[in-house]
Amino acid sequence: MxxxxxxxxxxxxxxxxxxxxxxxxxxxxxxxxxxxxxxxxxxxxxxxxxxxxxxxxxxAKPDWGIRTFTCEDGKDHLVNIETVVEKAFGNLIHFNVSGRETQPRKILLVAPMSGHYATLLRSTVKSLLVNCEVYITDWHNARDIPVSEGKFDVEDYTLYLVDFMKHLGPDTHVIAVCQPAPLTLAATAYLAEEDPDAQPRSLTLIGGPIDPDAAATDVTDFGNRMTMGQLEELMIQRVGFKYKGVGRQVYPGLLQLASFMSMNADRHSxxxxxxxxxxxxxxxxxxxxxxxxxxxxLAVMDMTAEFYLSTVERVFKKCEIGKNTFSINGKHVDIGKITTVAVKTVEGANDDISAPGQCVAALGLCTGLPDSKKASHVEPGAGHYGIFAGKSWRDNIRPLVLDFIDANSAAPVKPAKSAANPKTAAANKNAAAK
Structure with missing residues (x-):
């Protein structure tokens, strides 16, 4: 109470x-x-x-604001935002451009669930919509989800991504931005073992904390400094009587916003x-x-308490993804099982949220993947937001990502024997990344 x-x-x-x-x-x-x-x-x-x-x-949940799109015929076409998979804690939506031929690139954009809505990636969606079929995860505000729907932690989140990938099929190219990068990598590894034919063609990880210990930031320092008991006591509250999720334990959006703004209080003031x-x-x-x-x-959403706490404990404190010890329902998810999905990492040289080194660690974990299917890129001068939105994304990173996707669009041939070297994989770049 x-x-x-x-x-x-x-x-x-x-x-x-x-x-x-x-x-x-x-x-x-x-x-x-x-x-x-x-x-x-x-x-x-x-x-x-x-x-x-x-x-x-x-x-207020922001509107996507993507209503029309000018196609090659010079005409404006309506953009219909369609829900293709509906779930309690998040939907898979598709930006369908009416009257336009289906684009050859099918992209699943995995949006963060770290306090803001998926609309944070609005500019990313617009830039990809030009010549791609864009799908995105649209996570729900936990305060609006009744307690009867049960829990939602990092394992449930990963299984949601597995279901979304299965629905879209193996000709999908996945792009995970920031927070979901580690769990998207885990979801791909889960499919590699449980349903190999459902794996996507490629996986691009942008500014995600695959191995938080690889480069310390204020975020990782905070996670290591606070005990789980302190976090639960200070950050977790129950939804009040005004919302459908009354009684659900959450990390409130307003509290998250206060934390965000306190990191750069002078600039915001x-x-x-x-x-x-x-x-x-x-x-x-x-x-x-x-x-x-x-x-x-300023538009923030509540996260379920179990998702927030399990993210801090398992992704940051125990570093389960970075150490390849992550498990779902007690079964180990071995990232080394990924053998056919091309993996690319993107980092910003000035990223103070996921510092360079945290994301590229994914390539070293993919011990079963040939070097030819690995790529990495560090964007000079770019901060965290700039690597998926703004000038750096539009002019430099987006073309590299699309080149990488095109280079790995053919149906993969499973290698008989791995050619990867885990000690040097993190530095490799394939032709599409140069």
Missing amino acids: RNMATYDLMETFRNTNQWLGASALSFASYPLFSMVPNPALQWMAAWGQVTERTFQRMV KAFTDQIQRTAKGEASDHDAHNRFYDEY
């Missing part, structure tokens, strides 16, 4: 700040005040507008101060750079 009260208190605090912003905007915008211009009232209205929008976005000043001067707009970024950044 204590945790439910705390959860509702956070929502009350958010709702109160949204109300205060709306009230300030309404009061300062009273028509009579316009007769005598007052900078203080202009500032109050600007503060209210920015504050209301900020706290309102925290509980300056961004909002500057936005208030721009609004007061009439220089801000509904879709300016600040609003485009923070409308997405």
